[in-house]
Amino acid sequence: MIDWAHAWPSVLASFLASVVEFVEALTIILAVGTVRGWRPALIGAGIGFLLLTVSVILFGPLLQRVPLASLQIVAGVLLLFFGMRWLRKAILRSAGVLKMHDEEAIYEEEVEELAQGAKPKKGRLDMVAVATTFKAVVIEGLEVVFIVIATGAVGHMIVPASIGAAAAGLVVILLGLAIHKPLSRVPENTLKFVVGLLLSSFGVFWLGEGLGFPWPGEDISLLVILMAFIAVSWSGVGLARAARRLA
Amino acid sequence: MKVLTGIMQELWGLFVEDGSYAVAIAVWLAIVGFGLSRLSLDSLKGPILFCGLAIVLLENVRRSAIKKNG
Numbered sequence: 001m002i003d004w005a006h007a008w009p010s011v012l013a014s015f016l017a018s019v020v021e022f023v024e025a026l027t028i029i030l031a032v033g034t035v036r037g038w039r040p041a042l043i044g045a046g047i048g049f050l051l052l053t054v055s056v057i058l059f060g061p062l063l064q065r066v067p068l069a070s071l072q073i074v075a076g077v078l079l080l081f082f083g084m085r086w087l088r089k090a091i092l093r094s095a096g097v098l099k100m101h102d103e104e105a106i107y108e109e110e111v112e113e114l115a116q117g118a119k120p121k122k123g124r125l126d127m128v129a130v131a132t133t134f135k136a137v138v139i140e141g142l143e144v145v146f147i148v149i150a151t152g153a154v155g156h157m158i159v160p161a162s163i164g165a166a167a168a169g170l171v172v173i174l175l176g177l178a179i180h181k182p183l184s185r186v187p188e189n190t191l192k193f194v195v196g197l198l199l200s201s202f203g204v205f206w207l208g209e210g211l212g213f214p215w216p217g218e219d220i221s222l223l224v225i226l227m228a229f230i231a232v233s234w235s236g237v238g239l240a241r242a243a244r245r246l247a
Numbered sequence: 248m249k250v251l252t253g254i255m256q257e258l259w260g261l262f263v264e265d266g267s268y269a270v271a272i273a274v275w276l277a278i279v280g281f282g283l284s285r286l287s288l289d290s291l292k293g294p295i296l297f298c299g300l301a302i303v304l305l306e307n308v309r310r311s312a313i314k315k316n317g
Contacts, residue, residue, distance in 0.1 A: 077276060081262040084272060084300065088265070088307060097312045139257045146261075204297050207276070211284050213292040225297060232301040236308045243312035 006219060007160035010151045013198040014164030017147045020191050022172035025140035027103050030176065031110035032129045036117075040129035047130070048137030056145060063153055069210050075150045076207025082146070083199025090193035091233055095240035101188050107181075144169075150199070154206055197233065201226040268307045275299040 025045075033041035063071065092098040120126045144165050152161025205222045208215060215221035263269040279296050288295065 073280075078262070080272060080276065080300065081269060084304060085262065085264050085268075088268060088304060088311070091304075091308050092311055092315075095308075095312060097315045135253055135257075138254055142258065143261060200300075204293070204300065207279075208293045208296055211280060211292070213284075213296065214289055215293050216290055221293065228297060228301070232304060236305050239305055240308045240312035243309045244315070246313075 003156075007157055009198070009202070009222060010157040010161045011164040013151045013195065013202060014148055014161040015168045016191055017151075017195040017199065018144045018165040018168035019172060020188060020195060021140040021143045021147075022169050023103065023188060024106075025136045026172055026176045027107050028110055028136035029133050030180070031107050032114060032133050035111050035114040036126050036129035040126040041133045043125070044130035044133030044135075045137045048134040048141060051138060052141040052145060063149065068154065069212070072154050072206045072210030074210075075153055076203050076205070076210055078146070079150045079199050079203030079206065082150070083196050083201075083203050086192050086196030087200050087229070087233060088196075090189065090196050091236040092240060093189055094193065094237045095244065097240050097244060101192070103188060147199070151202055154209070193233070197226060197229050200229055265307065265311070268303070271303045271307065272300065275303055 029041055029045050032044070066074075089098060093100050114128070114132070117128050120128075148158065148161045148165050152158040201222060204225050205215070217224070279292075279299065283292055283295060286292075
């Protein structure tokens with residue numbers, strides 16, 4: 001039975017992280033479709049989606065056989081590597097050390113690269129286009145699958161986390177169909193900051209649970225960890241700005 | 248093959264971007280996993296896990312900012 005009152009962190013983390021991944025995949029599919037044609041772009045994306053779906057159906061049920069503590073430790077460690085990488089990048093971007101992520105610029109770059117690539121012979125399928133969208137969908141899709149598993153595998157939250165990811169996919173696809181342009185207005189840098197904070201907090205919480213650390217206040221401590229990460233990240237932005245000035 | 252290699256590289260990149268940062272996180276998690284778990288600090292273990300990660304993050308951010316400007 002799903003405890004929906006406690007499901008919101010999984011739904012939120014999964015939704016926000018998936019929005020970022022879907023936006024990145026959409027940018028590449030739009031670039032390929034515009035420059036090399038929609039047929040190969042959608043074939044590549046379709047094959048990638050099919051491969052991901054089959055993998056989830058085949059390997060998903062295996063998760064139920066993993067003992068809870070082991071699952072918490074593995075999910076916690078992976079979430080920490082994944083989330084803290086996003087958090088570091090978000091802090092450095094906010095401090096002006098790294099350039100902000102620009103979906104419009106990525107789109108232009110991709111369009112230019114694809115336009116210069118060799119064109120297929122008449123009547124033959126454009127394998128460059130197929131491979132490009134296939135790769136984009138598999139990579140971004142695997143990230144979504146990983147996020148859903150990591151935020152939902154523990155505590156029977158797979159369904160809420162999947163709903164969050166599916167809602168994100170639907171929103172991005174509908175927006176993509178409506179505007180036919182990269183979704184540059186999505187505040188991706190802010191989203192990545194929030195997602196980095198959420199995933200890192202989940203990572204600390206699950207790892208602690210898996211190792212048998214008693215969390216004071218139990219589930220409430222997830223919120224406390226999140227607040228602590230916000231405070232640390234805020235200090236990190238200030239520290240990076242100061243270090244930049246002094247260097 | 249090139250597509251597969253590209254996918255594998257990207258997957259590795261999901262978790263590891265800055266080598267020293269990833270190593271520092273791994274070392275701290277190993278210390279926590281093998282050392283801290285054996286001590287009888289109970290309610291302090293979680294906060295200690297968090298503090299180590301916070302220090303790793305702040306130190307890396309500081310060094311990255313200096314390196315980028317230096």
